Amino acid sequence: MSRLSAREVHVRADLDELSEALAAEVVRVIGGAISTRGDCALALSGGGTPQRLHSLLATAHAGDIAWPRLHVFFGDERYVPHDSPQSNCRMARETLLDQVPIPADNVHPIPTDGGDPDEDARSYEAAVREHRVGDVPRLDLILLGMGPDGHTASLFPGSGTLAETERLVAPSLAPVEPRRRITMTYPIINNAAAAFFLVAGEDKAPMVARALGPNTSVEEVPAAGVYPTGRLAWWLDEAAAGML
Ligand code: 6PG
Numbered sequence: 001m002s003r004l005s006a007r008e009v010h011v012r013a014d015l016d017e018l019s020e021a022l023a024a025e026v027v028r029v030i031g032g033a034i035s036t037r038g039d040c041a042l043a044l045s046g047g048g049t050p051q052r053l054h055s056l057l058a059t060a061h062a063g064d065i066a067w068p069r070l071h072v073f074f075g076d077e078r079y080v081p082h083d084s085p086q087s088n089c090r091m092a093r094e095t096l097l098d099q100v101p102i103p104a105d106n107v108h109p110i111p112t113d114g115g116d117p118d119e120d121a122r123s124y125e126a127a128v129r130e131h132r133v134g135d136v137p138r139l140d141l142i143l144l145g146m147g148p149d150g151h152t153a154s155l156f157p158g159s160g161t162l163a164e165t166e167r168l169v170a171p172s173l174a175p176v177e178p179r180r181r182i183t184m185t186y187p188i189i190n191n192a193a194a195a196f197f198l199v200a201g202e203d204k205a206p207m208v209a210r211a212l213g214p215n216t217s218v219e220e221v222p223a224a225g226v227y228p229t230g231r232l233a234w235w236l237d238e239a240a241a242g243m244l
Pocket of ligand 1 (some may be wrong): 045078152154
């Protein structure tokens with residue numbers, strides 16, 4: 001069985017239509033988690049692709065989410081101040097979190113002000129564990145992007161962090177600035193109840209095909225290492241799906 005058949009793949013014409021379809025599904029997943037367990041732990045990704053999704057959650061769907069029962073974490077962060085234009089936390093606040101009535105304590109940014117990514121990663125892991133008990137806390141939904149090099153979160157090709165099996169959050173190095181990053185690792189990503197990739201653009205098509213193809217090296221294509229015990233869905237525009 002090819003890995004493609006073992007996963008959900010949802011394709012829409014363009015990023016707008018894709019973001020609309022994914023926003024509706026994210027609302028459903030959040031609502032399901034809240035109904036089942038009383039709250040929802042969601043991890044956001046960074047970069048540019050999710051910004052339209054965030055905007056839809058903050059406007060068209062603002063009334064569909066029980067914001068006081070949603071806890072927002074981050075799949076990764078650049079090791080820059082939270083007011084830096086490069087900060088994933090700043091992007092999430094500007095496009096979503098500052099627009100909705102989510103309690104301040106429900107937003108859990110990755111700390112980047114301790115001066116040591118390793119220590120800040122450890123304190124973030126403690127924060128995740130404080131919110132969700134269990135050997136490996138099970139987040140309800142992790143949203144992920146993918147770079148044209150096949151990285152996801154801040155798990156980059158050839159990175160030693162790919163081999164991490166104990167730590168849930170760890171420092172990593174990106175090949176581009178800002179190089180210092182903090183990222184969730186496969187143990188927590190692959191224990192999620194659901195992991196959704198949101199990928200758009202022709203430049204991503206080769207790596208989407210590799211990530212969904214058989215016998216792909218995780219070392220070369222870290223996105224291929226995301227295979228959660230729960231639900232895995234790839235949400236693609238036609239351009240990113242063009243080589244499937
Ligand atoms: C980050 C992200 C990263 C992102 C991909 C895709 O910190 O940049 O978490 O994993 O999802 O690089 O980024 P774009 O959506 O900008 O293409």
